[in-house]
Amino acid sequence: MNIREMLKIQQAFENKTIPEDLLEEENYYYSESKKDYINVLDLDLHHLIRILIKQIDSEKDELIESNKTSFNKLEATKAIGRILDEIATIQKGLNE
Numbered sequence: 001m002n003i004r005e006m007l008k009i010q011q012a013f014e015n016k017t018i019p020e021d022l023l024e025e026e027n028y029y030y031s032e033s034k035k036d037y038i039n040v041l042d043l044d045l046h047h048l049i050r051i052l053i054k055q056i057d058s059e060k061d062e063l064i065e066s067n068k069t070s071f072n073k074l075e076a077t078k079a080i081g082r083i084l085d086e087i088a089t090i091q092k093g094l095n096e
Contacts, residue, residue: 004041
């Protein structure tokens with residue numbers, strides 16, 4: 001059963017309208033295995049869950065890498081600051 005069918009069933013049981021943005025035909029996902037774009041509403045629930053999990057994992061990995069890069073930049077900035085302090089100390093000693 002695909003998402004489109006599940007939304008129709010939910011609409012019937014809950015007597016609520018489906019939000020228009022969910023029914024737009026422009027919601028596509030690129031399937032790596034099929035090498036084609038698939039309307040999200042035509043996916044089975046388990047496929048949609050796998051896509052969501054994959055996206056969450058990808059975003060976590062990107063965040064971890066971003067934090068590593070930020071940490072490395074911070075450490076480099078601190079090291080440069082220490083080097084500049086050392087240079088200033090040496091220059092002061094040479095000028096005396």
